[in-house]
Structures are given as structure tokens and as C-alpha cells.
Amino acid sequence: MTFVLKRCAAFVVALIVQSAAIFVCLRILPGDLAMVVGGTSSTPEQVARIRQQLGLDQPYPVQYWNWLSGILHGDLGTAQLSGASVAGEIADRLQVTLPLALMGLAVALAIGLPLGVLSVTSRSARVRRGLQIAAIVAGSIPALWGGLLLIMLLGRGVGLLGVLPSQGFPVRGWHAFGRALSSLALPALSVGIIAGAEFMRYTRSALLEVRDSDYLAQAMACGMTRAQAVRTVGLRLAAPQIVSVAGLTFAGMLTGVIVVENLFALPGLATLLMDDLGNRDLLAVQSELLVLTAFFLFMGLVVDLVHHALDPRLKAAASGGADGADGVADGTDGARKEGTR
Known part of the structure; x- marks a missing residue:
């Protein structure tokens, strides 16, 4: 407490x-x-x-x-050029930016987590090396260039396959759920692939740190292969670091999708901020920046609390007890049961 x-x-x-x-x-x-x-x-x-x-x-x-x-008192001010409530405008724009960040995070996790595990557990040195190179290349692609490549490949009307819309958001918003979801697919892929590459590298690094630990050795002594031990016990040991990266990645997506929203003509929070800044409506800009800052700090707070809850060593340090390894030992207990099946 x-x-x-x-x-x-x-x-x-x-x-x-x-x-x-x-x-x-x-x-x-x-x-x-x-x-x-x-x-x-x-x-x-x-x-x-x-x-x-x-x-x-x-x-x-x-x-x-x-x-x-x-x-x-809950008053973020009034936009002087439009006369609209800043709080209302932020709430409207978050209906685009927040789902975009969530979808981007889902893409990043779907790419980064399994490939990060595979880059550690694969028996083929070529596969491991290839995944490392792919992560470096994908992580170094600018969001603007990556988005343009996806538009040229998948954009409806301009791309080779032409299966997804590449511009705009439905006027009816999420009342037209299918169209709204499809309009965010390409932007989510643009930010998710890049973040997924970084997430894969973090996952690989975290698993490499625990790969040779006594807990994995005990799990393998119970009959599990190294790959099975990494996927079960190793992921549990690396969970605090992975959760921290996921939380900060999500916060970074929400505050860093300016390029993507402008490229795909999405009426999101980043577009609102840039428009107000260009129009010199500083009274609205200061409230919008404060909301983004508060969200980023709040995500840092949540990450710290979750990290503290997941990492037994932090609990032990806070309580001064010697039971810090109990939570980790639960992972090896599960591995022992798995190995005896």
C-alpha cells in the first residue's frame, strides 16, 4: 500500500x-x-x-x-475558433485514436510475442538469425514509408490487392462498425508491424536473460524440453518486463500516431492537436497536450503497479520478507506437473 x-x-x-x-x-x-x-x-x-x-x-x-x-472542475476550456468544448472534441477524436492504438498494440503482440519466443527456441541458427535481421529491418522502417508501402499493396483503388480502405473514417463513426474497423486496419498494421519488431526484440532479450536460470533447468529436469520450458516458465519469469514494454508501447502509440493519422486522413486526436496548433488556438492545445501527458503518465503508473504485482522480487523488497521467490516457484511447479504427464 x-x-x-x-x-x-x-x-x-x-x-x-x-x-x-x-x-x-x-x-x-x-x-x-x-x-x-x-x-x-x-x-x-x-x-x-x-x-x-x-x-x-x-x-x-x-x-x-x-x-x-x-x-x-472538469472544464478543459473552449476552442476559440470553433466554439466547441475541448473536452467534447477530445472525446470525439479518441473514438478514432484509442481504437487505432489498441489495434496497433494487438498487431504488435501478435507479431512480437510468438516470433520473439521462436527466435529463442528455434533449433535452426538460420531461423534465429533471420528473425533477428527481420526485427532490425522492420523496426527501422519509418511509419510514413511503411504506411505508403501498405497503401500501395493493400489500399483499395490504388494498391495491388486493393482490399482495404486507405483514406478517411466513416461519418457515422462506430455506428458503421464494419467500415470503421476496416478503415483502421491499414493504419493499425502500419504502427503495429514496426512496434511488433521492437516487441520481438524485447521479448527475445527478456527470454535470453532467463533461459539459463535454475528454474528452467528444474523444469527440464521434470521432463520438459528447453523450448517447452521457455514457453511456460520462461514467459512467466519474463512477464514483468514484457508487460512493461507492452504498456509503454501502447502509450507511445496513442501519443505518436500523428504521421499515421495524417497519412490515412483519420480524424483522430493527433490531427486535432496539429490543426489547433497550426491555427494558434493555444488555449485548446494546452488542454489537449495535458490530456496526452496525463495518459502517458497514467500508463507509466499502471505499468509500475502491474510490474510490482508480477515481480516477486519487488514484493519481497517492499515487504522485507524472504518469500520473493514463491511466485516464481509457482511456474516451476506448473512445469513439474507438465513434465510428469
């Missing part, structure tokens, strides 16, 4: 620090929102009146406190 409270306190402190950094950095940028709202034909008096209405004439500490207090 102490560990959880400390991590939650660190999350709150980090979020406050990040909010201050976002506020300061956006105020350094050139441009005047009041002039953008007023238009090129507005007089200096009109610009001054708009600046007063938006609260931009107040000192920076007052502006920051007004923004932060509004967030604490």
Missing part, C-alpha cells in the same frame, strides 16, 4: 510539473490568439477587447491558475 501511495503521489506531482511546462512553452511561441480570432481586418481596440475576454491580458500566474482550476 505504501508503494501505491508513493507512486500515486509521484504521478500527481509529475502531472503538475508537466502542466506548468506545457503552459510556459506555449506562451513562448510567437503569435497572438486574439489577432487570430479577430481576423486580419480587426482593429487594435477589437484585438484588445478579445484579449480581455479570453483572459490573455492577465498575468501568466493568474492565467495558469485559472486554467488549472478549470481542469480540476
Whole structure:
């Protein structure tokens, strides 16, 4: 419980620090929102009146406190150019970005986890070497180039096979479930293949660390092959590292799909952020950046808590006990039962 409270306190402190950094950095940028709202034909008096209405004439500490207090009351502000609620716009755009990140993570796991295991358990040196080279090549492909290759191969109307839509998202959203799902397939593959290559390398590295451990040796002594021991006991031992990578990969996808959303013309959160930034609507941008930052920090908090729950060594360090190996020993107990069948 102490560990959880400390991590939650660190999350709150980090979020406050990040909010201050976002506020300061956006105020350094050139441009005047009041002039953008007023238009090129507005007089200096009109610009001054708009600046007063938006609260931009107040000192920076007052502006920051007004923004932060509004967030604490659930008000993320209003987009000045569209007049829409920032919270509402973020919620609408998350209906695209969040499923895209989830689908990309599913693709990454489907590729990275089995191939990572195969790169350790395969008896063929050529297969192991080939998987290592494939992971390096796929992981080094830029998302833009990878997306273009997938469009040329699978994009409907322009690709060789032409089986999946390559542009846009249904106006009805997820009410047209089939069309919405298919419109996210190519973008999810674009980010998932690249992330899957990285995930395969992390999985391979984690399994190599535990391959020669006493727990796997005990599992093989119970009748299991090395490949079986790696797939059962080894994956259990490497689970904390794999979960950590999966959580941070998901957070990175949600905050890093700007290129993919623009390439496939998806109305996601990254596109909204870039549009507002280009229109100098900094009052909306600061809230959108804070939401992305809060999500990234929250995923880090979740990863830490799950890692702490899965890793018996961290539990033992926190409790000061000597029972840290009990959770790992459960994996060898399961291996013993498997070997005696």
C-alpha cells in the first residue's frame, strides 16, 4: 500500500510539473490568439477587447491558475475558433485514436510475442538469425514509408490487392462498425508491424536473460524440453518486463500516431492537436497536450503497479520478507506437473 501511495503521489506531482511546462512553452511561441480570432481586418481596440475576454491580458500566474482550476472542475476550456468544448472534441477524436492504438498494440503482440519466443527456441541458427535481421529491418522502417508501402499493396483503388480502405473514417463513426474497423486496419498494421519488431526484440532479450536460470533447468529436469520450458516458465519469469514494454508501447502509440493519422486522413486526436496548433488556438492545445501527458503518465503508473504485482522480487523488497521467490516457484511447479504427464 505504501508503494501505491508513493507512486500515486509521484504521478500527481509529475502531472503538475508537466502542466506548468506545457503552459510556459506555449506562451513562448510567437503569435497572438486574439489577432487570430479577430481576423486580419480587426482593429487594435477589437484585438484588445478579445484579449480581455479570453483572459490573455492577465498575468501568466493568474492565467495558469485559472486554467488549472478549470481542469480540476472538469472544464478543459473552449476552442476559440470553433466554439466547441475541448473536452467534447477530445472525446470525439479518441473514438478514432484509442481504437487505432489498441489495434496497433494487438498487431504488435501478435507479431512480437510468438516470433520473439521462436527466435529463442528455434533449433535452426538460420531461423534465429533471420528473425533477428527481420526485427532490425522492420523496426527501422519509418511509419510514413511503411504506411505508403501498405497503401500501395493493400489500399483499395490504388494498391495491388486493393482490399482495404486507405483514406478517411466513416461519418457515422462506430455506428458503421464494419467500415470503421476496416478503415483502421491499414493504419493499425502500419504502427503495429514496426512496434511488433521492437516487441520481438524485447521479448527475445527478456527470454535470453532467463533461459539459463535454475528454474528452467528444474523444469527440464521434470521432463520438459528447453523450448517447452521457455514457453511456460520462461514467459512467466519474463512477464514483468514484457508487460512493461507492452504498456509503454501502447502509450507511445496513442501519443505518436500523428504521421499515421495524417497519412490515412483519420480524424483522430493527433490531427486535432496539429490543426489547433497550426491555427494558434493555444488555449485548446494546452488542454489537449495535458490530456496526452496525463495518459502517458497514467500508463507509466499502471505499468509500475502491474510490474510490482508480477515481480516477486519487488514484493519481497517492499515487504522485507524472504518469500520473493514463491511466485516464481509457482511456474516451476506448473512445469513439474507438465513434465510428469
